[in-house]
Amino acid sequence: MSVDKETLVKVARLACLRLAAEKLEPLTDELNNILEWIETLNEVDTEAVAPMTSVVETDLRWRRDEVTDGDYAADVLANAPDVQYGFYAVPKVIE
Amino acid sequence: MSDLRDLKIAEARDGLRRGEYTSRELTAAHIEAMAPARELNIFITETADQALVMAEAADKRLKAGPAPSLTGIPLAIKDLFCTKGVRTTAGSRMLDEFVPTYESTVSANLWADGAVMLGKTNMDEFAMGSSNENSYFGPVLNPWRAAGSKDNLVPGGSSGGSAAAVAAKVAMGALGSDTGGSIRQPAAFTGTVGLKPTYGRCSRWGMVAFASSLDQAGPITRDVRDAAIMLTSMASYDAQDSTSIERPVPDYEAALSGDIRGLKVGIPEEYRIDGMPPEIEALWLEGEAWLKDAGAEMVPISLPHTSYALPTYYIVAPAEASSNLARYDGVRYGFRKPGTGGSLSDMYEATRGEGFGAEVQRRILIGTYVLSAGYYDAYYLKAQKVRTCIAEDFRQAFESVDVILTPTAPSAAFALGAKSADPIAMYLNDVFTVPASLAGLPGISVPAGRSAEGLPLGLQIIGRAFDEESVIRSAGVLEAAAGFDARPENWWDSAK
Numbered sequence: 354m355s356v357d358k359e360t361l362v363k364v365a366r367l368a369c370l371r372l373a374a375e376k377l378e379p380l381t382d383e384l385n386n387i388l389e390w391i392e393t394l395n396e397v398d399t400e401a402v403a404p405m406t407s408v409v410e411t412d413l414r415w416r417r418d419e420v421t422d423g424d425y426a427a428d429v430l431a432n433a434p435d436v437q438y439g440f441y442a443v444p445k446v447i448e
Numbered sequence: 449m450s451d452l453r454d455l456k457i458a459e460a461r462d463g464l465r466r467g468e469y470t471s472r473e474l475t476a477a478h479i480e481a482m483a484p485a486r487e488l489n490i491f492i493t494e495t496a497d498q499a500l501v502m503a504e505a506a507d508k509r510l511k512a513g514p515a516p517s518l519t520g521i522p523l524a525i526k527d528l529f530c531t532k533g534v535r536t537t538a539g540s541r542m543l544d545e546f547v548p549t550y551e552s553t554v555s556a557n558l559w560a561d562g563a564v565m566l567g568k569t570n571m572d573e574f575a576m577g578s579s580n581e582n583s584y585f586g587p588v589l590n591p592w593r594a595a596g597s598k599d600n601l602v603p604g605g606s607s608g609g610s611a612a613a614v615a616a617k618v619a620m621g622a623l624g625s626d627t628g629g630s631i632r633q634p635a636a637f638t639g640t641v642g643l644k645p646t647y648g649r650c651s652r653w654g655m656v657a658f659a660s661s662l663d664q665a666g667p668i669t670r671d672v673r674d675a676a677i678m679l680t681s682m683a684s685y686d687a688q689d690s691t692s693i694e695r696p697v698p699d700y701e702a703a704l705s706g707d708i709r710g711l712k713v714g715i716p717e718e719y720r721i722d723g724m725p726p727e728i729e730a731l732w733l734e735g736e737a738w739l740k741d742a743g744a745e746m747v748p749i750s751l752p753h754t755s756y757a758l759p760t761y762y763i764v765a766p767a768e769a770s771s772n773l774a775r776y777d778g779v780r781y782g783f784r785k786p787g788t789g790g791s792l793s794d795m796y797e798a799t800r801g802e803g804f805g806a807e808v809q810r811r812i813l814i815g816t817y818v819l820s821a822g823y824y825d826a827y828y829l830k831a832q833k834v835r836t837c838i839a840e841d842f843r844q845a846f847e848s849v850d851v852i853l854t855p856t857a858p859s860a861a862f863a864l865g866a867k868s869a870d871p872i873a874m875y876l877n878d879v880f881t882v883p884a885s886l887a888g889l890p891g892i893s894v895p896a897g898r899s900a901e902g903l904p905l906g907l908q909i910i911g912r913a914f915d916e917e918s919v920i921r922s923a924g925v926l927e928a929a930a931g932f933d934a935r936p937e938n939w940w941d942s943a944k
Binding site: 356 | 547549647690802804812888
């Protein structure tokens with residue numbers, strides 16, 4: 354499988370990354386080199402192998418469904434680039 | 449007071465208790481060394497004032513009675529760990545002005561034991577890199593140079609600032625993080641000890657996430673004993689990290705018995721890769737001889753899927769990164785760039801297009817691609833299956849051996865820029881460290897010798913999950929036999 358410029362633009366849009374037009378060509382080549390390299394995995398027969406889900410055998414713990422944390426809105430907003438009326442502010446979404 | 453900076457953590461612990469010096473003096477000596485060391489670009493943020501306050505509190509605690517081993521010990525913290533009220537950048541423009549309102553569990557454990565914070569160390573952006581050249585704040589220089597040379601070398605990465613801080617003696621120990629080798633490879637490049645614990649041993653809470661199924665915190669120190677002391681403090685069960693394992697934390701220092709008689713040491717044939725420099729091959733054989741002399745038994749083993757570890761890693765890690773880094777959207781924290789179109793999606797794309805560096809963007813794109821519809825099975829699922837095979841290789845090997853001995857890295861430290869143009873050449877730095885990461889196993893790098901050019905080389909010991917004690921014990925024997933006591937010349941301090 355190889356990536357063309359069109360696919361790269363699509364992937365960049367999925368990832369919300371603006372790429373400069375002059376970067377598309379070299380990035381396409383770089384990604385294809387990397388993809389070609391990782392395709393060596395096709396040599397491995399994994400027909401009967403289960404995918405890894407956790408490196409350490411462990412069960413997820415249960416806990417009571419109750420509020421144990423919170424009530425510090427000022428801390429949560431402290432690093433936001435734009436805050437209005439105690440909320441995150443973003444560019445207008447609805448006309 | 450330069451002699452105070454020659455002390456190891458264990459020595460300083462004893463000296464502080466004998467009243468030979470105070471933590472304030474110890475801390476001041478290191479702060480003094482930080483100014484000339486700016487040449488090396490080790491710190492992104494220095495916290496000298498806070499360090500002196502912490503040192504004075506430590507002196508009071510030491511005077512009051514028994515105190516933990518790290519009380520009064522000045523440490524450097526990788527800028528990946530959130531520190532309350534102190535800027536935490538992860539080496540990225542995206543977090544240039546981020547000041548956490550909470551503390552990571554691992555650093556909180558160190559402070560609870562009385563350790564002193566000197567500052568936050570430089571690193572590859574979001575821990576993605578093997579040379580520390582991917583930092584928004586510029587590369588770190590390795591305190592080591594080749595004999596007779598004035599050329600700057602990389603310190604390895606991504607914990608390059610932490611490793612350089614310990615090698616240049618501006619910190620007695622440092623906190624690092626390891627996803628595919630980011631503690632062990634820089635330790636090997638700087639003649640320091642770097643320990644990556646078992647996945648789940650240290651909490652990941654408050655650690656800026658790169659690849660969540662791989663990331664682990666660990667210490668970088670001058671010797672194995674100091675690494676054991678730091679890990680004993682760092683490790684804990686933490687309900688705030690669902691992958692943290694509830695298991696008692698042993699006194700890792702007590703594992704350093706020096707007795708490895710009867711220990712079975714695996715030597716994996718697949719680690720003898722094409723093009724490995726003869727001096728690294730020779731050092732590996734020397735390591736075998738040292739352990740054999742101490743009564744251990746060498747056992748040839750096979751880890752058949754070794755050559756697939758790096759390609760597997762470069763699917764799994766970018767996939768997890770693309771998901772983890774989705775949070776940097778210019779809304780809740782971090783850098784924001786208004787888009788030219790003025791819409792919300794313009795803002796997202798502009799913010800992420802400018803806020804992330806080239807390598808981070810590359811990995812987000814790969815990760816997004818391998819997770820996207822139509823490619824998920826071919827890449828991501830395939831990689832997770834091969835990851836099972838790699839872990840199974842280790843499981844089988846550990847039925848017949850107790851630890852595994854390998855080189856840490858395929859070369860000594862290289863020149864700045866030497867591998868920047870070729871991502872895959874850079875990725876190959878982690879060929880010996882990535883397999884244990886994918887299997888979640890503990891590994892340590894010990895400085896064991898020098899290259900023909902006089903640069904440090906490391907040997908790695910890998911152990912069973914949660915058997916850091918055997919890893920530390922055998923690393924201690926290796927260290928004693930190697931007798932590595934070379935230090936870099938202090939070329940960065942013109943006053944010396």
